[in-house]
Amino acid sequence: MEESTILDILKRNSNKITRVNKVPFYFQLKEIILNAISELKMKPGGKLPSELEIMEIFGVSRATVRKAIEELVIDGRLARFSGKGTFISEPKIEVKLPQLLGFTEELKSRGARPSTKVVSKMVGKTSDKVREKLKVEDREILIVERVRYADEEPIVFSVEYIPLSLNVSIDEDFSKSLFSLYENKYFIKIGYAEHKINAGVATKRISKLLDISVGFPVLIFERVLYDAGGDKIFYEESVCRGDKYNYNIVLQRGAKEK
Amino acid sequence: MEESTILDILKRNSNKITRVNKVPFYFQLKEIILNAISELKMKPGGKLPSELEIMEIFGVSRATVRKAIEELVIDGRLARFSGKGTFISEPKIEVKLPQLLGFTEELKSRGARPSTKVVSKMVGKTSDKVREKLKVEDREILIVERVRYADEEPIVFSVEYIPLSLNVSIDEDFSKSLFSLYENKYFIKIGYAEHKINAGVATKRISKLLDISVGFPVLIFERVLYDAGGDKIFYEESVCRGDKYNYNIVLQRGAKEK
DNA sequence: GGTGTTATAATGTTCGTACATTATAAAATA
DNA sequence: TATTTTATAATGTACGAACATTATAACACC
Numbered sequence: 001m002e003e004s005t006i007l008d009i010l011k012r013n014s015n016k017i018t019r020v021n022k023v024p025f026y027f028q029l030k031e032i033i034l035n036a037i038s039e040l041k042m043k044p045g046g047k048l049p050s051e052l053e054i055m056e057i058f059g060v061s062r063a064t065v066r067k068a069i070e071e072l073v074i075d076g077r078l079a080r081f082s083g084k085g086t087f088i089s090e091p092k093i094e095v096k097l098p099q100l101l102g103f104t105e106e107l108k109s110r111g112a113r114p115s116t117k118v119v120s121k122m123v124g125k126t127s128d129k130v131r132e133k134l135k136v137e138d139r140e141i142l143i144v145e146r147v148r149y150a151d152e153e154p155i156v157f158s159v160e161y162i163p164l165s166l167n168v169s170i171d172e173d174f175s176k177s178l179f180s181l182y183e184n185k186y187f188i189k190i191g192y193a194e195h196k197i198n199a200g201v202a203t204k205r206i207s208k209l210l211d212i213s214v215g216f217p218v219l220i221f222e223r224v225l226y227d228a229g230g231d232k233i234f235y236e237e238s239v240c241r242g243d244k245y246n247y248n249i250v251l252q253r254g255a256k257e258k
Numbered sequence: 259m260e261e262s263t264i265l266d267i268l269k270r271n272s273n274k275i276t277r278v279n280k281v282p283f284y285f286q287l288k289e290i291i292l293n294a295i296s297e298l299k300m301k302p303g304g305k306l307p308s309e310l311e312i313m314e315i316f317g318v319s320r321a322t323v324r325k326a327i328e329e330l331v332i333d334g335r336l337a338r339f340s341g342k343g344t345f346i347s348e349p350k351i352e353v354k355l356p357q358l359l360g361f362t363e364e365l366k367s368r369g370a371r372p373s374t375k376v377v378s379k380m381v382g383k384t385s386d387k388v389r390e391k392l393k394v395e396d397r398e399i400l401i402v403e404r405v406r407y408a409d410e411e412p413i414v415f416s417v418e419y420i421p422l423s424l425n426v427s428i429d430e431d432f433s434k435s436l437f438s439l440y441e442n443k444y445f446i447k448i449g450y451a452e453h454k455i456n457a458g459v460a461t462k463r464i465s466k467l468l469d470i471s472v473g474f475p476v477l478i479f480e481r482v483l484y485d486a487g488g489d490k491i492f493y494e495e496s497v498c499r500g501d502k503y504n505y506n507i508v509l510q511r512g513a514k515e516k
Numbered sequence: 517g518g519t520g521t522t523a524t525a526a527t528g529t530t531c532g533t534a535c536a537t538t539a540t541a542a543a544a545t546a
Numbered sequence: 547t548a549t550t551t552t553a554t555a556a557t558g559t560a561c562g563a564a565c566a567t568t569a570t571a572a573c574a575c576c
Contacts, residue, residue: 024529050556061531066557074332082557083538097355100509190511197507199457199475199500217457217475228511242457249455249507251358253448253486282559308526319561324527340527341568 007049007057009036014057025060029068034077037088048078048086098249100193102179103148103156103238112150116175119145119157119209123170130161133224133235138163144174147209155245157209158238166233182233191228197221197247206239217242265307265315267294272315283318287326292335295346306336306344356507358451360437361406361414361496370408374433377403377415377467381428388419391482391493396421402432405467413503415467416496424491440491449486455479455505464497475500 010032017028033048040046049057054065069086072078079089107114126141141161148156160178162168166188172181182188202216210218221238268290275286291306298304307315312323327344330336337347365372384399399419406414418436420426424446430439440446460474468476479496 026529052556063532064530067529080557081539083540083555085539085556098507098509100511192508192510195507195509197455197477197505199477199498201459201473201475215459215473217459219455219457240457247455249356249453250450251356251453252450253358284559310526321562322560325559338527339569341525341570343526343569 004040006036006040006042009039010049010054010057017058017060026064026067029058029060029065030071033068033072042088044088044090046088050085096250100190102177104177107150115149117147118174119147121170121174130235134161134163134232136163140164142168142170146174150244153244154210156238156240157206158236161235188233189228190233191226191230193226194224195221210241212241219245219247262298264294264298264300267297268307268312268315275316275318284322284325287316287318287322288329291326291330300346302346302348304346308343354508358448360435362435365408373407375405376432377405379428379432388493392419392421392490394421398422400426400428404432411502412468414496414498415464416494419493446491447486449484449488451484452482453479468499470499477503477505
């Protein structure tokens with residue numbers, strides 16, 4: 001028995017566009033076309049019926065058909081060619097933008113059980129490096145030192161430098177997620193981070209905090225955090241056991257700016 | 259003297275839409291609106307004249323005006339609200355997708371002068387690790403070892419594992435860019451890479467190759483390269499001097515999949 | 517001054533028409 | 547049979563009209 005064509009499937013759905021749910025006609029048509037493409041597993045290059053054919057099948061105007069198709073073109077699903085027709089698009093292998101996650105989120109996503117111990121917290125003098133990273137002139141800054149554990153094992157030692165102007169209280173429970181604190185209590189919308197990765201070896205202090213030998217290889221992270229508006233909101237330095245933590249990223253060739 | 263409004267500027271350009279260059283009316287109108295917004299440095303929330311006003315100024319149809327505005331909406335420049343009007347959009351701080359660059363490209367972008375010395379090249383036995391990374395069953399593979407220099411200084415030692423099925427000749431000049439070789443000679447379109455970053459310390463061999471002490475911290479990169487169709491095309495391990503090379507990435511909070 | 521109703525402003529949806537442009541098929545000609 | 551011309555297919559552009567929906571302004575009333 002001959003396989004269905006998209007024409008068959010569209011005809012089968014020709015009565016599905018209704019005014020009942022107040023969903024615009026073009027939107028319903030768009031969904032019908034998408035479902036037909038999926039049902040037939042149409043491949044890139046596959047050809048759609050013409051605008052005229054589709055308007056005849058569904059009894060809608062050509063403008064309505066064109067709006068439905070146009071949205072699928074914008075979504076990257078279809079491609080139109082003047083004088084030729086409308087085709088299924090070549091799929092783009094889209095790389096996901098690297099996500100900015102807090103330590104807690106990151107470990108959970110790896111299936112580990114995260115926990116945090118506060119080593120110290122204080123209002124201290126702002127070092128030149130931190131001043132340069134955050135581009136501030138503040139003489140003092142809130143400094144939080146923490147060890148992060150994955151399934152009870154110390155793997156990261158981090159230091160956060162938080163500008164006093166953000167009014168984050170030193171009495172906060174920093175064993176909890178700093179990201180959550182910012183977003184849920186202080187309503188600071190974290191936007192993005194500039195993340196620098198380097199290699200180092202464990203110093204005496206680090207070896208004690210992370211339960212490794214002096215000279216053991218570590219990953220060193222330096223992150224400047226920004227809010228959604230582009231203002232710097234804190235700076236973070238982390239030292240990660242090189243054997244327990246690696247960093248994964250997907251890079252795209254010739255990726256365009258968004 | 260009172261500052262121009264966008265209405266003033268649009269009126270000033272009301273005769274600019276012509277058939278002369280065969281550029282569609284909607285496209286010309288789009289450009290005029292964009293230029294007016296730029297000239298006035300209109301801020302997010304700034305209001306545009308209504309569709310009716312714009313069609314009266316330019317003597318075009320409402321459909322033409324709507325198409326011009328719609329494209330600016332799609333571009334993220336404008337936002338429309340039923341019953342209210344059309345406004346300048348809140349700007350989105352877009353993070354650039356991390357680029358997949360070859361070593362040569364990467365160093366050039368950092369302002370250094372890259373060069374490469376081939377340490378060895380051979381058809382060798384495929385290790386279990388490489389077999390797992392590339393998901394191949396090949397018993398043999400092309401192995402190229404190279405040292406990469408920035409301004410005459412060795413900073414990276416890399417090993418590329420190239421499947422024989424790609425027919426890359428062992429006689430190629432691997433002191434040149436492997437990316438260029440793939441793309442320009444073998445017409446293999448590099449799509450993306452999965453990149454793993456870890457920390458290590460220099461072994462005896464590495465210390466000789468990179469002119470550092472044994473035990474010196476290094477960044478270890480493991481990259482699986484894919485073509486545009488999603489097939490694995492080679493695997494690459496690199497060791498980078500931790501003092502001469504760091505890795506920078508921008509992470510976006512709550513980034514959507516593309 | 518506050519509340520409710522009506523009118524207006526502005527975008528959203530849908531239709532129909534006509535012509536322009538591009539690509540391809542069919543027919544005519546050499 | 548190959549080339550040129552003509553016809554057809556299909557999308558692109560532009561217009562005008564009408565009604566729907568949403569938001570806000572204006573007006574009437576208490």
